Amino acid sequence: MLGEMIEIGASIAAFAGAAAGGYSYASLAPWSTLFGGALTAPSNPVSGPxxxxxxxxxxxxxxxxxxxxxxxxxxxxxxxxxxxxxxxxxxxxxxxxxxxxxxxxxxxxxxxxxxxxxxxxxxxxxxxxxxxxxxxxxxxxxxxxxxxxxxxxxxxxxxxxxxxxxxxxxxxxxxxxxxxxxxxxxxxxxxxxxxxxxxxxxxxxxxxxxxxxxxxxxxxxxxxxxxxxxxxxxxxxxxxxxxxx
CATH class of the missing domain: 3.20.20.370 (Glycoside hydrolase/deacetylase)
Incomplete structure (x- = not known):
């Protein structure tokens, strides 16, 4: 039982860490769309500069x-x-x-x-x-x-x-x-x-x-x-x- 509780606790901690990391990424990464899209840059025109x-x-x-x-x-x-x-x-x-x-x-x-x-x-x-x-x-x-x-x-x-x-x-x-x-x-x-x-x-x-x-x-x-x-x-x-x- 103790071993199972330790494993569950570790899993919860890992999930929380991943969730926190995902939130931090979404809040700062310029290309992230998790919190909504933003204008970054389009593709360059096929012809032209x-x-x-x-x-x-x-x-x-x-x-x-x-x-x-x-x-x-x-x-x-x-x-x-x-x-x-x-x-x-x-x-x-x-x-x-x-x-x-x-x-x-x-x-x-x-x-x-x-x-x-x-x-x-x-x-x-x-x-x-x-x-x-x-x-x-x-x-x-x-x-x-x-x-x-x-x-x-x-x-x-x-x-x-x-x-x-x-x-x-x-x-x-x-x-x-x-x-x-x-x-x-x-x-x-x-x-x-x-x-x-x-x-x-x-x-x-x-x-x-x-x-x-x-x-x-x-x-x-x-x-x-x-x-x-x-x-x-x-x-x-x-x-x-x-x-x-």
Missing amino acids: RQIALTFDDGPNPRMTPQLLDLLEKNKIKATFFLIGSYATQQKELARRIHAAGHAIGDHTWTHPNLSRTGAAKTREELSRTKDAIEQLLGAPVTLFRPPFGARQPATFRIARELGLTPVTWNIIGNDWKAESSEYITARINRQIARNDRQGNATNLVLHDGSHRAQGMDRSFTIEAVRRLIASSTDRHFVTLDAWL
């Missing part, structure tokens, strides 16, 4: 975003910016400049919480407050939403869709927030773009022009990596995420 969607999270950042906008304008490239709502209201003219330049703008919550740990009411407040503030600021609808850290739970994407927001994740992330050089970011990006090419997929790339920890963070490594990516991508077509809706 391969596509890259440059996306930037955690802005607007008065120290770095203007430099990034200058670089994109010089190369006639449009990108997608997921703005933190509280930052956008602090940097109104900069948010308007992003919009006026023709870039797509998405909702990245008001305070950048981990939405896999927030209640439904808090999640709705974070998304709706940001959407309303940016729409009032720009006079244009906001239809894209990226959860901070990619984190979500079963209600997250449902709430986003109820607010008219399309959830977005990614299929490449540059890890630029912790990079010690632009070379590191560039090598990581190139390696993952090559993987997407082999699989026939377009690229939805996450980089950061700001930081949720504080305004004014240095993202010069990111900007240099973007410069190098553009220079090496003459045979590719840069798109905003709304082109894939």
Whole structure:
């Protein structure tokens, strides 16, 4: 009897561990659909250039975003910016400049919480407050939403869709927030773009022009990596995420 109880207890523990691991995977993996589907990236067109969607999270950042906008304008490239709502209201003219330049703008919550740990009411407040503030600021609808850290739970994407927001994740992330050089970011990006090419997929790339920890963070490594990516991508077509809706 004791042996059977030990075996049952071990089985329960193993099941609980697997369930916890599955929940964690579903809450963070950008390609997981267990908690609902999200826009990642379509297949590349059979004919024509391969596509890259440059996306930037955690802005607007008065120290770095203007430099990034200058670089994109010089190369006639449009990108997608997921703005933190509280930052956008602090940097109104900069948010308007992003919009006026023709870039797509998405909702990245008001305070950048981990939405896999927030209640439904808090999640709705974070998304709706940001959407309303940016729409009032720009006079244009906001239809894209990226959860901070990619984190979500079963209600997250449902709430986003109820607010008219399309959830977005990614299929490449540059890890630029912790990079010690632009070379590191560039090598990581190139390696993952090559993987997407082999699989026939377009690229939805996450980089950061700001930081949720504080305004004014240095993202010069990111900007240099973007410069190098553009220079090496003459045979590719840069798109905003709304082109894939």
